[in-house]
Amino acid sequence: MGIPALSLSGLYSLKYGDCVRLPSGAEIGYEANVNFRNSYFIPDAVLRTVAGDIIAKEVFPIHLTEFAAFGWAWPEHGNDFMFIWTQETGVVKEVENPDLYNRLSQDLGETYFGASKDMNVNTLWIFNQLKEQGRFNSDHCNTKLLTW
Template sequence: MDLPIFALTGLQSLKFGDCVRLPNGIEIGYEAYVDFSRPYLRPVTVLRTPSGAVIGQEVSPIHITDKAAFGSAWVDYDNPKSDFKFIWTAGTGVAKKTEDPELYLRLSQDLGETYYGAQKDRNTNTLWLFNRLLKEDQFQSDQCSTSLWAW
């Protein structure tokens, strides 16, 4: 049983082993090479902190600047509405609007000037932004925090 799972993981890693790393340290990539809970074993695209912690399975709208990543996050991809609004910076980590409104407000006043992948006024999701940034060589990374599989 172990050999077929590892063979499947190896094949999936060719397609789902990519990630992009932004200058502020944030990473967008696949949650795992194989996701046994999803149709066709296809993993979801996630936003990760530099330490590899997943912020959300889906973030939409998502914006990434030279200083921050922010948006509305779904912890579970299949939820009907987002779980929380957040701003991530290297100095503070994830600040959720509902848990620390003062910090969230302070961070929202200085999000940075340079937007990566999409213009400031364009609302995109994690997968769209990932595919857009993957086309730019400067963001491609070979050090992805992708798990072997997810359930």
């Protein structure tokens, strides 16, 4: 199992090893080069913190500015939540800290990347747009090799 898995991972890393590093410090990339839980072993696009921790696998809608990443996260386990992530505060959930969430939402920045603030897109869509634009592509990704 080891050699075939590593071979598969090497092939998949050519396609799924990419990521974009945003001006806010957040990263969008794939959760792993190969995901053995998903059909066809295709990994999910995820939003990560600077340290590489996954904020959520599915964020819809997702918005990105020069200061923040924010949207509505749909975790695999647990309840969905509205959040704002900044490098200074980390993840701030609206339900857990409404005062800080409201204060941060007043100063998200003027420049939106990948999609305008009026568009509602998901993590994979915005990731593909940013990769295509090539402005934030990074050769250092916090992508795991395999996910089970």
